[in-house]
């Protein structure tokens with residue numbers, strides 16, 4: 001019983017699970033290029049040959065940096081409301 | 093004492109704080125347009141009048157949807173490695 005109380009109290013006050021109800025203090029990228037200190041992607045608009053391209057901001061896309069719709073599952077599972085940034089270009 | 097044990101056990105097994113160590117299962121947007129079911133931003137490259145614009149993917153920017161460098165504090169605080177997507181355009 002003492003052990004259970006101790007374990008519960010440790011979990012209760014441990015910083016990694018006690019940073020607030022909104023995800024503040026948690027990493028948001030579970031898997032993408034974790035060997036990189038900072039994941040930055042660059043798009044030159046001159047190279048864009050489509051009318052529209054969506055960039056992922058939920059960090060769950062299997063086509064990262066592009067959006068593959070995975071934000072919908074993320075939003076449903078977590079109650080979040082994230083989505084991509086869409087870059088549009090007029091193609092003649 | 094019983095009350096403390098109960099509270100600790102509730103915290104311990106509550107889904108919102110027990111979804112794994114990597115942020116999986118947590119919302120990643122703590123504050124931006126929470127009234128919106130899905131936050132999507134659109135950039136028309138024809139409207140871009142700068143050589144370079146960075147879009148936030150950490151959801152902590154005070155200039156969202158633009159990056160203001162807040163990803164650095166987020167990465168330090170959480171051990172994460174996120175950064176913006178940069179859109180570049182040649183301006184004559």
Ligand code: FES
Pocket residue numbers: 055056057058059060061066067068069070071072082083084
């Ligand atoms: S898949 Fe991540 S924003 Fe769409």
Ligand code: FES
Pocket residue numbers: 147148149150151152153158159160161162163164174175176
């Ligand atoms: S401030 Fe969010 S990615 Fe830079």
